[in-house]
Amino acid sequence: MSVDVRGLKITIGGKPIVSDADMTIADGERVGLIGSSGSGKSMIAKAMLGLLPLTAVTNGSIDMGSTEIIGASERALADLRGRYVGAVFQNPAASLNPVMTVAQQIALPLRLHYDLTKVERADRVNALLSKVGLDLDMAGKYPHELSGGQQQRVGIATALITSPRFIIADEPTTALDSITQRQIVDLLTSLVDDAGASMLFITHDFSVLARATTRCYVLDAGRIVESGPTADLLAAPTTPQAQRLVAAAQTLTLHTPKEDSHE
Numbered sequence: 001m002s003v004d005v006r007g008l009k010i011t012i013g014g015k016p017i018v019s020d021a022d023m024t025i026a027d028g029e030r031v032g033l034i035g036s037s038g039s040g041k042s043m044i045a046k047a048m049l050g051l052l053p054l055t056a057v058t059n060g061s062i063d064m065g066s067t068e069i070i071g072a073s074e075r076a077l078a079d080l081r082g083r084y085v086g087a088v089f090q091n092p093a094a095s096l097n098p099v100m101t102v103a104q105q106i107a108l109p110l111r112l113h114y115d116l117t118k119v120e121r122a123d124r125v126n127a128l129l130s131k132v133g134l135d136l137d138m139a140g141k142y143p144h145e146l147s148g149g150q151q152q153r154v155g156i157a158t159a160l161i162t163s164p165r166f167i168i169a170d171e172p173t174t175a176l177d178s179i180t181q182r183q184i185v186d187l188l189t190s191l192v193d194d195a196g197a198s199m200l201f202i203t204h205d206f207s208v209l210a211r212a213t214t215r216c217y218v219l220d221a222g223r224i225v226e227s228g229p230t231a232d233l234l235a236a237p238t239t240p241q242a243q244r245l246v247a248a249a250q251t252l253t254l255h256t257p258k259e260d261s262h263e
């Protein structure tokens with residue numbers, strides 16, 4: 001699904017959080033949004049999901065597969081989130097429901113938005129468990145019984161269970177160690193590509209960005225200051241803001257060790 005953001009402006013309590021942001025994500029494209037802490041990345045993600053705080057004033061346009069998000073009804077937004085847009089968040093432990101089993105968690109979007117039998121739901125959950133690399137005996141476990149990497153695999157399965165056309169990944173690997181980061185980035189990108197979906201991948205780490213995306217936007221203090229192919233931006237950033245981020249990333253390079261499992 002394509003996403004077209006035009007002149008997005010978010011203000012909270014009179015304070016500008018995002019100013020005149022323009023972004024496009026083509027159907028099937030993986031695009032990054034990078035910026036330092038507090039630059040407004042999550043606010044853009046929340047605006048796309050229709051989940052901004054009630055105190056936020058939003059202007060501009062977010063066209064998502066021909067649906068205008070800004071000003072859409074709660075019902076339209078819930079339907080869009082449930083069926084067409086999937087989200088993976090930073091802290092899997094906090095975004096999973098602690099009293100739901102893995103299977104219940106993954107099946108929840110299906111229960112809320114689709115009229116399927118219990119058996120059909122279980123079949124889809126089992127298929128997705130294997131796609132995200134979790135054993136079927138994980139289905140009955142609770143989040144606290146899983147490692148951080150396994151929890152994020154459940155988060156990815158929950159985001160993908162309805163076969164969404166657009167995935168928003170908001171710092172999905174920040175809470176993980178570097179080996180697990182690499183596995184989760186590779187898993188997410190391959191599942192998104194297999195599904196032919198598009199993705200916005202938010203991070204403050206250029207090395208993760210290089211692995212996850214082909215094109216990216218640099219956000220600084222709520223403004224998009226640079227954009228282009230991720231490899232070019234990483235090799236030759238032109239704005240001082242992007243140059244600072246790249247320099248910081250060079251000291252925090254993703255490890256590429258030989259061993260495969262560290263969960």
Ligand SMILES: Nc1ncnc2c1ncn2[C@@H]1O[C@H](COP(=O)(O)OP(=O)(O)OP(=O)(O)O)[C@@H](O)[C@H]1O
Nearest residue numbers: 012017035036037038039040041042043044053204
């Ligand atoms: N609920 C809120 N009410 C008021 N201001 C908020 C709220 N949430 C975030 N902000 C402010 O909005 C700005 C952007 O925050 P945001 O979470 O989008 O940053 P970010 O780039 O995602 O940072 P990080 O990388 O640390 O997650 C910050 O100045 C933050 O203090």
